[in-house]
Amino acid sequence: MTTTALTLAAERGRRRSGQARAEAIAAYLLSAPAMLCLLGILLLPTLATFVLSFTDWQFGAPTFRWIGLGNYTQLATDRVFWRSLSNTVLYVAVVVPLSVGLGLGVALLIEAGTSGRAFYRAAYFLPVTATLIAMATVWEIMLHPSVGLINVLLDGLGLPKQNWLKNPDLALFALAGIGIWQALGLNMVLLLAGLKAIPRDLYEAAAIDGADGPWTRFVTVTLPMLGPALSFVLIISAIRSFQVFDTVAVLTEGGPNKATEVLLYTMYQEGFSFFRAGYGAAITVVFLAFVLLLTLIKARVAEKRVHYS
Amino acid sequence: MPFSHSAFLPGVSIRGVTKSFATTRVLADVSLEVGAREFLTLLGPSGCGKSTLLRIIAGLEQADEGSIALGGQVVDGMLPRQRDVAMVFQSYALYPYMTVAENIGLPLLMRRTRSWQRLPLIRRLHPSARAASRTISRDVQRAAEALQIETFLDRKPAQLSGGQRQRVALARAMVRNPRVFLMDEPLSNLDAKLRVAARAEIADLHRRAGVAFVYVTHDQAEAMTMSDRVALMMGGALLQVASPAEIYDRPAELRVAEFIGSPKINILPGVVRSDGGIAVTGGVLPVASGQPAATELSVGVRPEHWNVTAGGEATGVGGTVRHRENLGSDLFLHVETQGGGQSLIARVAPEIAESVPPGARVTLQLRPDRVLLFDRSGQRIDIQP
Numbered sequence: 001m002t003t004t005a006l007t008l009a010a011e012r013g014r015r016r017s018g019q020a021r022a023e024a025i026a027a028y029l030l031s032a033p034a035m036l037c038l039l040g041i042l043l044l045p046t047l048a049t050f051v052l053s054f055t056d057w058q059f060g061a062p063t064f065r066w067i068g069l070g071n072y073t074q075l076a077t078d079r080v081f082w083r084s085l086s087n088t089v090l091y092v093a094v095v096v097p098l099s100v101g102l103g104l105g106v107a108l109l110i111e112a113g114t115s116g117r118a119f120y121r122a123a124y125f126l127p128v129t130a131t132l133i134a135m136a137t138v139w140e141i142m143l144h145p146s147v148g149l150i151n152v153l154l155d156g157l158g159l160p161k162q163n164w165l166k167n168p169d170l171a172l173f174a175l176a177g178i179g180i181w182q183a184l185g186l187n188m189v190l191l192l193a194g195l196k197a198i199p200r201d202l203y204e205a206a207a208i209d210g211a212d213g214p215w216t217r218f219v220t221v222t223l224p225m226l227g228p229a230l231s232f233v234l235i236i237s238a239i240r241s242f243q244v245f246d247t248v249a250v251l252t253e254g255g256p257n258k259a260t261e262v263l264l265y266t267m268y269q270e271g272f273s274f275f276r277a278g279y280g281a282a283i284t285v286v287f288l289a290f291v292l293l294l295t296l297i298k299a300r301v302a303e304k305r306v307h308y309s
Numbered sequence: 310m311p312f313s314h315s316a317f318l319p320g321v322s323i324r325g326v327t328k329s330f331a332t333t334r335v336l337a338d339v340s341l342e343v344g345a346r347e348f349l350t351l352l353g354p355s356g357c358g359k360s361t362l363l364r365i366i367a368g369l370e371q372a373d374e375g376s377i378a379l380g381g382q383v384v385d386g387m388l389p390r391q392r393d394v395a396m397v398f399q400s401y402a403l404y405p406y407m408t409v410a411e412n413i414g415l416p417l418l419m420r421r422t423r424s425w426q427r428l429p430l431i432r433r434l435h436p437s438a439r440a441a442s443r444t445i446s447r448d449v450q451r452a453a454e455a456l457q458i459e460t461f462l463d464r465k466p467a468q469l470s471g472g473q474r475q476r477v478a479l480a481r482a483m484v485r486n487p488r489v490f491l492m493d494e495p496l497s498n499l500d501a502k503l504r505v506a507a508r509a510e511i512a513d514l515h516r517r518a519g520v521a522f523v524y525v526t527h528d529q530a531e532a533m534t535m536s537d538r539v540a541l542m543m544g545g546a547l548l549q550v551a552s553p554a555e556i557y558d559r560p561a562e563l564r565v566a567e568f569i570g571s572p573k574i575n576i577l578p579g580v581v582r583s584d585g586g587i588a589v590t591g592g593v594l595p596v597a598s599g600q601p602a603a604t605e606l607s608v609g610v611r612p613e614h615w616n617v618t619a620g621g622e623a624t625g626v627g628g629t630v631r632h633r634e635n636l637g638s639d640l641f642l643h644v645e646t647q648g649g650g651q652s653l654i655a656r657v658a659p660e661i662a663e664s665v666p667p668g669a670r671v672t673l674q675l676r677p678d679r680v681l682l683f684d685r686s687g688q689r690i691d692i693q694p
Contacts, residue, residue, distance in 0.1 A: 204369050205402035209481070210390040210419030220415070224406040 046288070052281035059275035071282035081283065083258050084266040087172055088242060091262060094176040095183060095241040100233055102180065103187025108222075110188070111195045121192070128185040136250040139178050140165070143251075165252055168259035175247050175260055183240060187233050194229025198222065235298040239291055263287050318345035319381045320521030321366060321489055326375035328361055335361045337545045338375070345380065348515045348522040350532040353542035354568070359525045360493055362542075366523060367491050368392050380488050390419070395482035396491040399498065401474045403466040403481075410449050410462040413480045417445045420485065452484040455517075456510075472503045479511070483518060490515075490522045496531060508534050529569055533557070541565055563687035566609050572641060574681070575615075575653045577608045577626075587682075591646030592626040596677045598690065606690065609681035615655035615673045617642060619664050625674035628653065630665050644671060 053071055057064035075081050110120050127135065142149045143164040151161040164174040202221050206212060211220040223230075245264040248254060254261040254269070263283060271280025321343040328336040335358045343349045351359040364370040366377055368389035376385050384392045395416070403412050418427065418441075425431060426438040433439070453459040456476040466474055475495060482490060495511070496504045512535045515522050526532055532539045533553040540550040549561040560566035566574050579587040579594065583602040587594045594608060621627055631652070632643040640659040645652055655673055657665070665671055682690040 199400065199402070201398045201400055201402040202404065204367075204389075205396070205398060205404075206415075207369065207389040208367060208394065208396050209416040211415065212388060212390055213424075216419070216424060221404070224404070227406065 049281045049284050049288075052278055053285045055278045057278045059271065059277040064278070067278070071279050074279070075282055075286070080258060080261060081266060084254075084261040084263050085286070087258075087260065088244070088262045091172060091176055091179065091244055092238055092241045094173065095179040095244075096234065096237045098176075099180045099183035099237055099241075100187050100230070103184045103233070104191050104226075104230070106184065106188045107191040107195055110192060121189070124188050125185040127182045128189075132182060132246040133250055135182070136178070136247050139247075140251055143174055166256050168256050171252055171256060171259045175244070175251065178247050179241055179244060183237055187237060190233050190236075191226065191229055194226045194233075195222070197229075198225040231298065231301070235294055238294050242287070242290060242294070319378065320345040320347060321349075321523060322376075322378040322381075323362070323366070324376045324378075326362065326365060326372045326377070328358070328365065328370065328373050335545050336365075336372070339542075339545070339547055340375075341540055341547060341550060343521050343523060344537075345521055346519050348512070348524065348535060348537045350524045350526060350536040350539045351542055352526060352529060352532040352539050352568075355527055357542040358545040359527075359542050363396075363491050363493055363523060363525045366489070367394055367396050392489075393487050394489045394491055395485070395487040396493065397475075397478045397482050397495040399494040401466075401478040401495075401498075403474060403477055405466050408463050408465060409453070409458065409469070409477050410446065412466065412477055413452055413462075413484050414445045414449045416481060416485045417448055418442075421445060448484055449480075452480040455483070455514075456480045471499055472507070475499060475507065479514065483514065486518070486520075488520055490518065490520060490524075492522065492524045494526055494528075495524075496526070497528070504531075511535060529571065533569075541568060543568070560609075560681065560689060562689060563607060563609070563683040566681055566683070566689075570611055572612050572654045572656075575610045575612065575655075577610070577651065577653075578605070579608045580605055589626060589646075590651055591628055591648060592672075593624060594626070594675065594677075594680065595624055596680050596682070596692065598682055598692065600690065605685055607683040607685075607687075609683060610653075610675055611679070611681075612641060612654045612656040614675055614679040615653075615657075616675060617644075617655050617657045617661070617665065618672050618674065620670060620672065622672040622674065625672045626653070627670070627672050630667050630669045630671055632667060633662065633665070635659055635662060642671070644673060 054066060054068060055064040056067045056070065106120075106124055110117055110124075113120070141147075143151075145151060145161065145163040145166070148164075150164070155161055162170055165171050198221065202225065203217065206217055206221050211217055243264055244262050245268070248260050248262055248265045249268070252260040254265050264287065267280050267283040267287065270276045270283060319342065321341075323339060323341040323343075326336055326339045327334075339358075339362060341349075351362060353359045361370060365372045366379075368384065368387060368391075372385075376383055378384065379392055379394065404415070407415070421441045421444070422438060426435060426441065431438055432442065449462070450459060453462055456479055458473060458476045458480060461469060461473060461477075466477065469477065475498070478495065492511070496507050499507060508531060511522075511524075515535070524531070524535065536553055538550055538552055539556050541548045541556060543564055549556055549565050551559075551561075556565065557569055560569060563576070567576065577589040577594075579589040581598050581600045581602050581604040582588050582593070585597045587596050587598060587606070587608060589608060596608070598604070598606065600606065626644075627647040628644040629647070630642055631645050634641040634643070637659065640657050640662050642655045642657055642665060643652055644655060653673060678692070680692065682692060684690055
């Protein structure tokens, strides 16, 4: 090869890399508005919370000090925080299986039904559309120890009345009941969509192949085909019930005796009632860690093992 | 006989089946006998009721009236699984979360094990469940080898091509030796090349299985190439049930003649002349119809039954070449009849392409014995010898 040819080849290469760089710059410029929004709305606040959790900043104070892991070491010995964390986990452990299980049951019943489907769908979805704060007030009346409908019913059945929201052994479960009532509708709608997406001829093939009993058909076709929808619903329910706050704030304020203290409520109190913004931020970081963990589980297990195509 | 020695053995007996969905009548009093080793194709345009009839045989739909018997046994009211039929679906209906081996083995698993034996741990540990799963995997292996998919047994359907999925569906159908095979347009999702190969394979599968096949398609090429007999359906009724050759050469009525054959048969409106010939637009056909003079009828001529000569002739239909389609093996001429403006199609040898360019005057003549005559109600008239 002659020198000229080499020079020409090098020149061509340079021109090509120059063109690639121009394309890259254009790409960054075009995506800049979206990237800035993403940064400003989602990433920076998260980062700020993270930074804040290493300070002793008080809400509204002009100065702050870096205290390193001080907030976290304090959390480790804070009995209210541990109570709050265990309450939250218990709440999630009750609400997720029941709201998903019942949601699936209702979805199967509606799908199998022949009449009134639209009515049942709307009725079960109602709690999702209603504001939980307003609904919480209704539940407060329902759960009222003397005139509440639930105790009246219990009494009518000859069962002892309960002081639902004031009994430390029952309060969290009463809130979990409301949580299930609220989450069930959304789970039902998502699972109903999942059920509708199952091709009819799979059921027909199963009927010919001999998998035609209700249970066999459910485990042979419905459940595996519902895998993607079900895993999505499970994770969404877990994340949403981890965020339980409204009912606690309106009905129990964490009581009685911290029996319904949950993570977001503790964070809210530390940050906005006691103005300990740094400490509140540390709780938020713990909360975010859990949500991140759930999201990772979804990304890893759910999407790899449950999708088929 | 169109089908072999056991023609007298009943395979599928359909008696007076009627079916409506809401107010739409899909099947009107359909009766049909399929021999125990026969390959019968239900052929017809979409919406003619052929798939519904197949699903009634399978037990996926219930007939409003009438009765189905399989191998001489009345199966009305039986569940699909009790009927001992296998079905191949247009979509293949493979279970996407199961491997190929599990897909093929499911019909055996459901028949040879009880539900407690299929529970996750017991399935692996209990001796009876393990024995069953050994025989199942042996049979799955055999079916897979018959269809040359034994190397894909561990894959999921999503990892297979369309042709491979179709074989898996066939393997799942044949694995437990059913007494009837039902196929609902199993080739329509394959590309044209694969479809031709698959036709030969299904015909071969039928020969080896030696049981009744009921095959639903709207594709006449599939019907003509694989079947012992073709049952042509339209509007929920059977128009004709006959061997492919018979249904092509001696269609019972005009609608059958028009549905079977590609390109479509030429239909010329004609009037019987007093000298016995038939006057059509563009000329006179020397056909003795045996009908009284002035009778109006329809003359059907298949494209390959024209004899095309360049220029004008005394008898036959004169016209002008408008368009040529050269398929290599065949050349189709689109001819506009003289004065009538009717378009006729004629098949000629590709070698004469040069002599009949577009715009050329030609005469279409025919062999009188190959012409099909239909009366005004569409019934075929036998031609007097």
